[in-house]
Structure formats: C-alpha cells, structure tokens
Amino acid sequence: MWRNLILAAGLFACLIPADMFAQEYQKTITVEVFLPEGARLFIEGQETKSKGLIRRFESPPLPPGNYTYTIEAIIPGPNGPRTVARRIDVRPGDFESIDLREPGKRPITDVEYEPTPQKVVDALLRLAKVTSTDVVWDLGCGDGRIPVTAAKEYACKACGFDIDPERVKDSLANVRKHGVERLVTIEKRDVFTLDLSKEPTIVTLYLLPRLNAKLLPQLRKLRPGARVISVAHRMADVKPDEQTVVDTERGQFNVYLWKAETLRGH
Ligand SMILES: C[S@@+](CC[C@H](N)C(=O)[O-])C[C@H]1O[C@@H](n2cnc3c(N)ncnc32)[C@H](O)[C@@H]1O
Missing domain, CATH: 2.60.40 (Immunoglobulin-like)
Incomplete structure (x- = not known):
C-alpha cells in the first residue's frame, strides 16, 4: 500500500x-x-x-x-x-x-511507416552477428526488408510482423521478389501480443522510444543468448551493450544492441 x-x-x-x-x-x-x-x-x-x-x-x-x-x-x-x-x-x-x-x-498503427535505409539494415545485421542458425524477428516489418535481407545474406529463418495490412502486402511481395519464401514468414500481428520467449534469437525494432520501453516486459522473456537491435531509439534507461552509427543520405542513424541477459537484469 x-x-x-x-x-x-x-x-x-x-x-x-x-x-x-x-x-x-x-x-x-x-x-x-x-x-x-x-x-x-x-x-x-x-x-x-x-x-x-x-x-x-x-x-x-x-x-x-x-x-x-x-x-x-x-x-x-x-x-x-x-x-x-x-x-x-x-x-x-x-x-x-x-x-x-x-x-x-484508435489509429491502427502505433508508429508511422518509415523504412530503415538499406545501408542501416546491412549494418544492423552485421552488429547482431547473424548466423544461419539464428531466427530474426522484425517487429513492425514495413516492407519486410529486414527479414528479407537476413534470409538472403545469412540464410537464416526470419519473420516480419506488422499490424497494417498494406505493409503485410508489401512485405509478402518483397519476399516473393527475392525468392526467400522458404525462409521468411510474414504475419499480420500487433507486436504487443507476441510471445518472444521461444523462437526468436534476434529481434529488430525501428519504432519509438516509448514503444521500445513498452515492449520491455516481452523482451525480458527472450531466450539466453538472444539479441535485440533498435534503429534510432534507446530502450528506456537500459544501457546498450553495443552501438554503432551509420551515415546515410537521410543523415546519421544510431543502432543499439542489447543482450537478452542485459534486459532481464533491468
Ligand atoms: C518505422 S516502420 C519500420 C519498418 C521496418 N521495420 C524497417 O525498419 O524498415 C514501423 C512499422 O511498424 C508498424 N507498426 C506500428 N505499430 C505496430 C503494432 N502495434 N504492431 C505491429 N506493427 C506495428 C507500422 O505499420 C510500420 O510498418
């Protein structure tokens, strides 16, 4: 009390x-x-x-x-x-x-669609040290460029989730265009309803600071060894384990990485 x-x-x-x-x-x-x-x-x-x-x-x-x-x-x-x-x-x-x-x-999405520049996508997957045994989940996947690139470049399984049916359509078209149907799944889902405790070993986010913080209780359930990558935004007051800056035509992008263990400790 x-x-x-x-x-x-x-x-x-x-x-x-x-x-x-x-x-x-x-x-x-x-x-x-x-x-x-x-x-x-x-x-x-x-x-x-x-x-x-x-x-x-x-x-x-x-x-x-x-x-x-x-x-x-x-x-x-x-x-x-x-x-x-x-x-x-x-x-x-x-x-x-x-x-x-x-x-x-209520608006259907919590944040407007804005794609991560491809150069930043490549850098974030490098920062995460993706291997073919990883499972990459992009929460709010837009046109699916993160799962598609992960599957193409690292031959790993990947899944994109978006609440907006238009973005789901774009992502499915992107998956077909790049011929990665065997590795990539796209689902229309609200990211705040996802169970992150079993499948993903890498979770990627390009959302908003308040949405990252709201996801924390779900992210704390990730498997040991899993990593979370966020484009542009921090995760409440949790200090990132690694970070990098990528120069693009749209300016500099910060990319942050947290280990599952770090998030669980907060
Ligand atoms: C800034 S975009 C990022 C797109 C993609 N991840 C990228 O990096 O290129 C954010 C995406 O999150 C989606 N989104 C917003 N709120 C969501 C929610 N509650 N559940 C699932 N997707 C959501 C939007 O529709 C949008 O496509």
Missing part, C-alpha cells in the same frame, strides 16, 4: 523529498494514457489536473518491486458519461501505455 501511495503521490505532484531517494532508487515508472476529448482522468482514485488527449506521468525514483494501480476515466458521451478503468502491474523502469479510446477510434 505504501508503495502505491508513493507512486500516486509522485505521479501527481512529485511531493517526495529528494533526500529520501538514495542511489538505489534510480528508476521511475512512466504511464501514458490516451483519452477521448473531454475525459476526466483518475489515478488511484485521485483526479489528475492533466489536460489533453495524451497524458503522461512519471513517478519519482522508486525502490525495486511490483506496483499495481488503477487508472480510471470518466468519458462524456451522447447518453451521459461512462467510466472505464484499467489496472496495471508495473515495475520501476517500465513504460506503460494505456488506450482508453473506443477501439474504432
């Missing part, structure tokens, strides 16, 4: 004195809530003063452990206000994103 109080207090006003948090309390919890127009938002029963369609809260640094709390919104509507509520289970270092908009009013 006292943990919830600390978190709730931190989310609203950061009232906790700085000297209460020694070195060991270094991680915060970030919560992002998507709401319809005019909604009132409550955390642990207390109304927040925040405004807007996306509200973001950060706790003060917290002691390690599991924290549960309730997010509620009162949403105006033609038939009167309705209440929606979610309970979330989080740990310090997590980024939790909650969408309280009606399903039909």
